[in-house]
């Protein structure tokens with residue numbers, strides 16, 4: 728089957744592609760002819776993911792899905808959460824987002840956080856949601872490691888010694904919020 732992935736974030740494509748069975752052909756937005764920004768104006772991950780998937784479905788009437796992800800930090804009352812992408816402003820700069828979180832977390836002893844991904848899929852014209860989460864904590868400062876993207880250099884999953892930015896793609900995919908949501912999505916597709 729063919730699935731359009733409603734994202735402009737190539738890192739997400741890079742993480743999800745190797746998790747999909749060969750029977751699923753992933754189609755990038757630009758290959759589906761969509762180059763404009765997709766609005767994400769809702770205030771939950773699920774509603775944002777569905778907004779992105781519906782945007783594509785309404786244009787193309789094809790099976791598609793979107794991923795909305797947020798980093799929820801306990802000591803910050805769940806922020807940046809659904810506002811993760813633009814936490815430090817419209818520029819969506821990962822470096823600035825990380826800097827803002829580290830400043831807000833400077834005096835915080837409790838550093839627990841959860842990465843959450845919600846996948847919204849429209850399959851055969853019907854909407855579905857799949858969630859994945861991983862608990863961990865926020866590092867005192869940016870760790871070494873250039874892998875991953877976004878907040879990966881400050882997130883250390885529980886039970887691990889290193890951040891997502893220090894892990895290979897395979898290691899991150901064996902633990903991550905996104906990989907867990909994708910696994911549920913694949914299970915659903917296989918059960919149809």
Ligand code: ITT
Pocket residue numbers: 733734735736739767794795796797798811812813821824875876877878879891903905
């Ligand atoms: P699309 O909406 O086009 O899919 P986006 O980058 O805007 O791409 P989100 O709305 O889901 O994606 O934004 C989530 C924010 O969290 C954004 O700043 C990402 O860089 C970051 N993020 C998402 N997944 C992440 C991951 O696995 N590790 C670290 N940071 C991540």
